[in-house]
Amino acid sequence: MTTELSHIGGDGRAHMVDVSEKAATARVATARGRLICAAETVAIVRDGKAPKGAVITTAELAGIMGAKRTADLIPLCHPLALSKVEVRITAMDDGAGFDIEAVVKTTGPTGVEMEALTAVSVAGLALYDMLKAVDKTMRLEGIEVTSKSGGKSGDWPNKNAV
Template sequence: MPEFTHIDKEGRVRMVDVTDKEHSQRVAVAQGVVSMNPETFEKIRDQSVKKGNVLETARIAGIMAAKKTSELIPMCHPLLISHVSVDFCPDKAINSIRIEALARVTGQTGVEMEALTAVSVAALTIYDMCKSYDRKMTISDILLLEKSGGKSGKFVRPTP
């Protein structure tokens, strides 16, 4: 098991020093799922939610969140993100929306936290915009699907 890189020899929390790390293109893809009742799913799909276009608002929120990750997660480095995308895969059969976020940077540290933050805030935005219809919505399966770049190389989550 690797050492905790955010803790020094005295047990104090620290930001990892990336000064000597090589710049490389780094990409991360994350996902999350919002499940809801059929009526809420239809309102989102038909764009009839009172608060407006849910998915486009969630897309903007996710992109904005990725750009602010270092302000939200302690010890995350501020990154000059070159690209963030947030996409939605509605599944009528199970009344859920799978959110997928991709973050890309050329730098000395990865963008996993940015992709995960984008997914999380997009999911929270869907919940916020639809909670008056369905307080039983669930947010689940927030996870890293893949990452590439850097010293540790490529990771792809095995499909079950």
């Protein structure tokens, strides 16, 4: 594991990493998280009775939009031309909430882990916003990168992912 922080210069100031010398490679990152809520909330969504309408579709679109805006939200992220963003929200089998997963792809000199994490986070926040009128107990949890590929470090499955 690297102990040097790449976003800190020799003078101790934050800076954007120079990736101009890095090769452009195909890169993919996946991330996931969960919105934990009451079983009744999941049922309302499944039955299409949420007060704000198409909850899942809207939250998935919000996640895609979030991935595209990552560089605007995270100060030292590089703006990337994303070639694919897919966000899927599914009800958990046990009825305890929703699983949120994002897959982000690009071809470039730096990875898309932050975009995948942002997609999951924004999708979860949108889901929360659309359901908060019916469930005050909700919480987002377990947001993590589950895999990445491409670049100098190659493929990386997160063996610690829950």
